[in-house]
Amino acid sequence: MRLYGYFRSSAAFRVRIGLNLKGLAYEPVFIHLGKGEHRQPAYGTLNPQGLVPALEDGGKLLTQSLAILEYLEETHPLPALLPNEPIARARARSLALLVACEIHPLNNLRTLTHLRKALGQSEEQVNAWYRHWIADGMAKLEAAMAQTAGTGKYSQGDAPGIADCCLVPQVFNAQRYRCDLAPYPTVMRVFDACMQLDAFDRAQPGKQPDAE
């Protein structure tokens, strides 16, 4: 398998964790988002969505991090990234989607660049935007994890899974922008538990070969 990614991409980080949790080896291919390599024709031909990550498996290209994680789950079921029971599976997916749909899209590189260039926002204003959506989204995540049954050692039960694959990269991003994470003790307890595991530790941006 070949993973097209970028050390700082939160979505690529999710897939690195999933591959590591399942013990799957992959060849990394580095697409430098800062240099706009994802918008070059060579990559656009391969992946018309023009985003990272993308995973090549058996000559087929898979896109969108959560679709890739579901694919890995279906093709390499063990160790599982999702629990067995439908309600628990739905809860794990809901926590993953809360990060992927409600927090990350508002704070990714493309969005911040648009705020700077098209809206003329200063760095201070861009940082305020970033922190606003972290506070908004992390409060929802903390409430969901603290107030609904299912949280265990990890986001869903006592095995690391799809929700943790999303939670950990989002916390890394928040820390990078120096957001106050004290109001989210359940999120941070799970983050700390995940970071004890080699699969998460090895996947972190600073440990990738393309890290700057």
Added chain:
Amino acid sequence: MRLYGYFRSSAAFRVRIGLNLKGLAYEPVFIHLGKGEHRQPAYGTLNPQGLVPALEDGGKLLTQSLAILEYLEETHPLPALLPNEPIARARARSLALLVACEIHPLNNLRTLTHLRKALGQSEEQVNAWYRHWIADGMAKLEAAMAQTAGTGKYSQGDAPGIADCCLVPQVFNAQRYRCDLAPYPTVMRVFDACMQLDAFDRAQPGKQPDAE
């Protein structure tokens, strides 16, 4: 089943389509987003994420539209919203996530309200933001659908499914903001095919009891 939703919520629209495609009856509960009813304590106790839609089934509450659709697929497999083969399933999910993660979050009510209130953007500027992200996201969706194998009568193959559940509400939103959709002929061909089906037609915002 009881569906907490709002006629204009794109994410609730996705779930209405999915329930209709599977022939599942539900009792609608209306949460008026414009009046902030999703932020009231009564709803927050039920759904700590404070978002719509939410689906109550057998006394359990499910949240996040795509997690709800996956749950319906697992608990009521036929008619299927996903194909059988893992690569095709991944492609269908990727197209759904392209809408749910790359387009919709930038243009939902919460984001537009923040642009108005915190950033002091005028209605004209908010509309420009909206159309920018529609153009950016729809170009990606058109490219993915036109340039990768799998598109049939619908987004993935010849049966309506999870990607169509996301595509149709997003096109409705774009039309409401008078975005030019001519550059996306594949998207619009699939949209038109979907709208021939009763399951999509009945789910549209203007046909809901809480429509204004």
